[in-house]
Amino acid sequence: MRPAQAIHNWQADQKSDLSQADQKPQYVSAFRALSGYVRPHIWAFVGVLCCTVIAILSDLLQPFLMKIAIDDNLLAGKNDYKGLLTICAVYLGLSVSSFAFTYLQNNLLQNIGQSIVARIRKQLFGHILKQSMRYFDRMSSGSLITHVSSDTEALNQFFNQVLLSLFRDGLTLVFIIVLMFQLDTQLALYCMILLPIIFLIAIAFRSFMRATYQLARTRLSRMVAFVAENLSGMNLVQVFHQQKEQEKQFDERNGLYFKANLREIRTNVLFGRTFDILSNLSIAFVTWIGGRAVLGQDLEFGVLYAFITYIRQFFQPINTITQQWNTLQSATVAVTRIWSVFASKPDVTDSESDHELKAISPDKIKGRIDFDEISFSYEEGIPIIRNLDLHIKAGEMIGVVGTTGAGKSSLISLLCRFYDVREGSVRIDGTDVKDFPQATLHRVVGLVQQEPYLYSGSIIENVRMFDETITREEVIQACEFVGADSVIKKLPDGYDTMLSERGSGLSAGERQLISFARIIVFKPKVLILDEASANLDSQTEQLIQNALHIVSKNRTTIVIAHRLSTIMNADRIIVMSRGEIVEQGNHRQLLERGGHYRELYEHSQGHVAV
Numbered sequence: 001m002r003p004a005q006a007i008h009n010w011q012a013d014q015k016s017d018l019s020q021a022d023q024k025p026q027y028v029s030a031f032r033a034l035s036g037y038v039r040p041h042i043w044a045f046v047g048v049l050c051c052t053v054i055a056i057l058s059d060l061l062q063p064f065l066m067k068i069a070i071d072d073n074l075l076a077g078k079n080d081y082k083g084l085l086t087i088c089a090v091y092l093g094l095s096v097s098s099f100a101f102t103y104l105q106n107n108l109l110q111n112i113g114q115s116i117v118a119r120i121r122k123q124l125f126g127h128i129l130k131q132s133m134r135y136f137d138r139m140s141s142g143s144l145i146t147h148v149s150s151d152t153e154a155l156n157q158f159f160n161q162v163l164l165s166l167f168r169d170g171l172t173l174v175f176i177i178v179l180m181f182q183l184d185t186q187l188a189l190y191c192m193i194l195l196p197i198i199f200l201i202a203i204a205f206r207s208f209m210r211a212t213y214q215l216a217r218t219r220l221s222r223m224v225a226f227v228a229e230n231l232s233g234m235n236l237v238q239v240f241h242q243q244k245e246q247e248k249q250f251d252e253r254n255g256l257y258f259k260a261n262l263r264e265i266r267t268n269v270l271f272g273r274t275f276d277i278l279s280n281l282s283i284a285f286v287t288w289i290g291g292r293a294v295l296g297q298d299l300e301f302g303v304l305y306a307f308i309t310y311i312r313q314f315f316q317p318i319n320t321i322t323q324q325w326n327t328l329q330s331a332t333v334a335v336t337r338i339w340s341v342f343a344s345k346p347d348v349t350d351s352e353s354d355h356e357l358k359a360i361s362p363d364k365i366k367g368r369i370d371f372d373e374i375s376f377s378y379e380e381g382i383p384i385i386r387n388l389d390l391h392i393k394a395g396e397m398i399g400v401v402g403t404t405g406a407g408k409s410s411l412i413s414l415l416c417r418f419y420d421v422r423e424g425s426v427r428i429d430g431t432d433v434k435d436f437p438q439a440t441l442h443r444v445v446g447l448v449q450q451e452p453y454l455y456s457g458s459i460i461e462n463v464r465m466f467d468e469t470i471t472r473e474e475v476i477q478a479c480e481f482v483g484a485d486s487v488i489k490k491l492p493d494g495y496d497t498m499l500s501e502r503g504s505g506l507s508a509g510e511r512q513l514i515s516f517a518r519i520i521v522f523k524p525k526v527l528i529l530d531e532a533s534a535n536l537d538s539q540t541e542q543l544i545q546n547a548l549h550i551v552s553k554n555r556t557t558i559v560i561a562h563r564l565s566t567i568m569n570a571d572r573i574i575v576m577s578r579g580e581i582v583e584q585g586n587h588r589q590l591l592e593r594g595g596h597y598r599e600l601y602e603h604s605q606g607h608v609a610v
Contacts, residue, residue, distance in 0.1 A: 033339050037119060041112045048112070051105035052167045058098035060175050063309035065091050067183070071302035106164070113159025121152045124338060132347040133418040137378065147341050151334035158331030165324045169317030176310050183303050190289055191311065194282055198315075201278070202322045205271045209325060212267045216260040223253045272319060279315040286311050348420055351435050362443045365525040366429050367394040367556035369415065374424035376414060376579075384410045385579040387424075394429075397557040399567025401600055402576035408560045411576070412528050415558075416445055428526070446524030450531035452515035454506075459488055460495050463517050470521055478520040483546070484513035520551060527551065529559045529566075564604050573597065 038045070069087045073080050125148055180188040230237060230246055237246055286307055293299035371390040377383045385407045392398055400408050413419050414426050417433045426433045433441055454462050463478060464470035476495065479485045487510050491497040499506070506514075519527065529548070545566070548557070559567045567573055568587045575583035575590065575597045583595050590597035 033342075034335055037116045041115065044108055044112050048105055048108045048167065051101045051108065052171055055098050055101035055105055056168065056172050056175055058094040058101065060172070060179055060310070060313070062091055062094055063306040064179065064183075065094070066309075067300075067302035067306040069302070070305060071300045105168070109164055109167075110160060113156055113163070116159065117152050117156040120155065120338065121148060124148055124152065124341060127342055127344075130346055131344065133413065134347050134378075135344060144341075147338055151338050154327075154330045154334035155338070157327050158335075162324045162328045162331060165317075165320050169321050172317045173314070176314050180307065180310055183306055184299060187286070187290055187293070187299070187303075187307055191282070191286065191307075191314075194278070194314075198275075198278065198318055201274060202318070205267070205274075205322065209264075209267050209271065212260070212264045213329070216257070216264045219253070219257040219260045223250070223257050226250060226253055271322070275315055275319045279312065282311050282315070283308055348417055348438070350437050362440060362525065365444050367525045368392065368429050369526065369556060369558075370425075370427040370430070371411070371414075372425045372427065374414065374421045374426060376410060376419065376421050378410075378419075383579060385414075388579065388581060390574065390581060392556060392558070394556055395554055396572065397552050397570045398559070399570035399573040400558060400560045400576060401562075401564065401567065401573060401597065403600075405578075406576040407579040408576055409530055410579075412447070412530055412558065412560065415526075415528070416447055417441055443522065444524060445526045445528060446519040446522060447528045447530065448512070448515050448519055452511045454499050454511055454514065456498075456500055458493075458496050458498055459491075459514065462499060462514060464521055465518065474521055475517070478517040479514070481520055481551075482513050482516040484510070484517050487513060516551075525555060527555050527557045529557070529561070531560055531562060562604075564601055575600075 065087050069084060073083055073087075128144060128148070177188070177192075180191060226249065230250075237243060287304075290299055290304040290307055294301050294304050369390075369392040371388055374385060374388050375383065376385040388407075388411070390411075400411065402408050410419075414421055415433065417426075417436075417438065420434065428436070428441075428444065436444070457466070460472060460475050463475045472495070476485070479488055479495075488495055488497070548559075549569075551557075559570065561567050571586070572584060573587060573590055574581055575595070577596060583590055583593065583597055585593070591601060
């Protein structure tokens with residue numbers, strides 16, 4: 001898939017996910033599924049709730065203590081120093097208690113959140129690994145990376161920010177209202193007039209904040225997609241001297257994102273300052289009403305002091321909860337997208353019907369392959385392979401050639417069971433590949449592709465694919481066998497040289513040699529080379545040809561090649577066109593026939609054969 005197309009698909013996925021996330025039933029379903037992960041931590045949540053209650057009460061009882069000190073001691077003229085010292089000691093104890101239980105609450109909730117997110121992230125990655133190739137045809141890699149990284153991080157923020165705010169700030173509001181009514185019912189009722197005003201302001205700002213948040217995220221996505229597209233096509237940018245033009249376009253997108261960020265910041269500041277103004281007006285209102293009551297001796301001064309303190313504290317949790325709206329929205333969208341991945345089922349699964357076949361040993365496989373009247377298409381109505389019938393003897397070496405789109409790689413994908421046929425069957429030693437456990441099938445069939453994939457790790461681990469049952473000596477022997485030993489010994493740490501992702505630092509030929517050694521170590525009964533020598537120089541290709549000649553003995557080998565020199569010595573050559581076999585025979589027979597193969601051969605030689 002081209003980078004631009006992948007980015008386009010990723011953006012489409014983002015828009016699709018957002019539109020899906022707007023549907024309330026999906027939200028409910030996703031969070032109901034999330035509850036299954038929360039259930040094992042129910043007692044930890046009880047601990048969080050207990051710590052939260054104690055921490056909040058420790059904070060909120062401090063103004064109440066000051067009220068007692070003012071009304072029952074200072075203004076009463078008792079001069080009870082012992083009582084004041086007791087109040088100070090209790091006040092200090094409450095401060096220490098608030099600190100300790102807030103610390104415990106945060107750590108408990110962090111531990112719960114991180115455990116749940118780590119479990120989800122692990123299961124999500126494992127679920128993606130189990131998907132069939134058709135799933136990866138539909139889903140772009142950018143979208144899947146977003147699910148595993150960004151979406152799980154948004155879920156992490158839900159536990160560490162939103163849930164914490166709902167626990168702490170929600171209970172704080174309840175306790176403040178209870179304490180206010182406990183101090184003075186009439187003054188508390190006056191303060192309750194503020195609740196509908198605060199609610200209306202929060203609702204008005206919420207929709208506006210949501211719009212600014214989405215605008216900023218959308219423009220950020222566009223800028224990231226533009227950067228990714230340019231990095232993928234940097235050679236074209238430099239060859240056609242498009243640096244200034246691309247810089248201009250990036251500056252335009254960056255400017256739009258800058259403006260959206262400023263708008264988001266202005267909205268947040270305006271919202272915060274509005275609450276500050278409302279808070280100050282409320283304090284002034286309480287001071288005026290309460291002051292008149294104090295002067296009329298209908299209210300104690302300590303009660304008024306406590307009320308003013310509680311009004312100040314009243315606005316902080318409301319402000320915090322409202323500001324968590326964007327985080328809650330992101331988390332809800334993330335949960336829906338994650339569970340949409342979990343909802344996907346692989347097209348290719350192991351058969352549950354025959355337990356005897358599951359116990360089949362790869363060592364007993366001879367390697368006979370039968371494609372029995374198979375038909376296949378990636379999309380309905382667009383056939384790739386039509387009624388193809390091909391039978392390969394055990395130990396036979398087959399070459400497969402044809403123009404691009406002829407169905408060569410699709411044929412191999414069906415044998416490896418990356419996809420299932422629509423009609424007919426693919427059999428190995430008479431057993432349908434659908435009846436093989438996939439782990440057994442992929443041990444029987446070894447595949448070397450045009451672009452070999454190497455992992456971050458040592459050369460030893462890349463050859464044996466982190467299988468500790470394969471010894472170091474076997475790896476070295478395999479590398480010597482394919483001619484990779486001389487190349488590896490030139491590296492700084494030899495076989496212990498650490499490779500970066502995709503084996504950067506090695507040439508295409510060197511990476512291919514390592515992938516050949518990997519196949520030899522696992523000793524498959526069927527060996528498939530899918531354009532495996534396309535990127536090799538003539539010297540490296542000769543090494544591969546020599547190794548292939550030895551490896552293919554007593555092993556069924558299928559070679560797909562553009563370079564006809566790779567398959568000229570094959571026992572049989574299959575020529576494919578538009579999903580059908582149009583010719584087959586050995587090299588000499590096909591040249592004498594003067595058909596498709598001869599045309600391909602003459603084209604590869606650069607002249608007309610006589």
